Amino acid sequence: MFSGFYFKGIRFPFFSNSSSKAFGLSRILVFFLLLFSFSFSTFGQGENPSKQGPSDPDILFRIAEEAYKDRRFYKAAESLRNFLVLYPGNSKKNRVLSLLKDCFLKLDRPEKALEVSLDLYKMEPTGEFGLESYLEAGRLLAKMGEIDQAKQIFSSICRQSYSRAMAEKAALEFSGIDLLSDGEESSPEGESCREK
Numbered sequence: 001m002f003s004g005f006y007f008k009g010i011r012f013p014f015f016s017n018s019s020s021k022a023f024g025l026s027r028i029l030v031f032f033l034l035l036f037s038f039s040f041s042t043f044g045q046g047e048n049p050s051k052q053g054p055s056d057p058d059i060l061f062r063i064a065e066e067a068y069k070d071r072r073f074y075k076a077a078e079s080l081r082n083f084l085v086l087y088p089g090n091s092k093k094n095r096v097l098s099l100l101k102d103c104f105l106k107l108d109r110p111e112k113a114l115e116v117s118l119d120l121y122k123m124e125p126t127g128e129f130g131l132e133s134y135l136e137a138g139r140l141l142a143k144m145g146e147i148d149q150a151k152q153i154f155s156s157i158c159r160q161s162y163s164r165a166m167a168e169k170a171a172l173e174f175s176g177i178d179l180l181s182d183g184e185e186s187s188p189e190g191e192s193c194r195e196k
């Protein structure tokens with residue numbers, strides 16, 4: 001039976017003791033060079049986050065926007081709530097709350113949309129965005145049948161001198177409520193609001 005080649009007394013210079021030690025050292029050296037090159041390339045990626053993709057808040061907000069566009073309002077509302085819990089001080093908080101309000105309106109939850117509108121107003125009570133949210137809160141109260149509270153909100157907007165355009169919109173809402181009321185006289189608050 002044949003079990004391989006036998007070389008009697010023939011020495012190959014490649015496999016001598018001195019060359020095998022040098023060969024082993026060169027393999028170890030190559031191994032460490034490869035190890036260091038891979039480790040520096042992977043650690044180097046984490047040094048500059050601006051070169052990476054979008055941050056976690058941006059991704060979560062984008063997921064919520066896509067769910068809203070796909071008419072999955074419940075999923076969008078859950079993503080937006082998670083955003084508010086995880087990133088309470090984010091610069092996109094106004095946009096998140098505005099989209100959350102729209103989701104609640106689409107889900108036919110006016111009481112939740114009212115809460116969000118009032119939160120938006122509390123964040124920016126003198127700005128255009130905050131007053132628009134307060135006006136929306138008054139409209140929601142009127143739709144829910146809370147006419148007296150809606151009138152209070154509209155008169156409050158009329159008395160504020162921060163935005164003339166918002167005061168005019170509130171006066172129009174006041175006029176609409178007065179016209180829809182059954183045979184009652186127009187309220188003096190509505191008259192004073194329309195005169196300004």
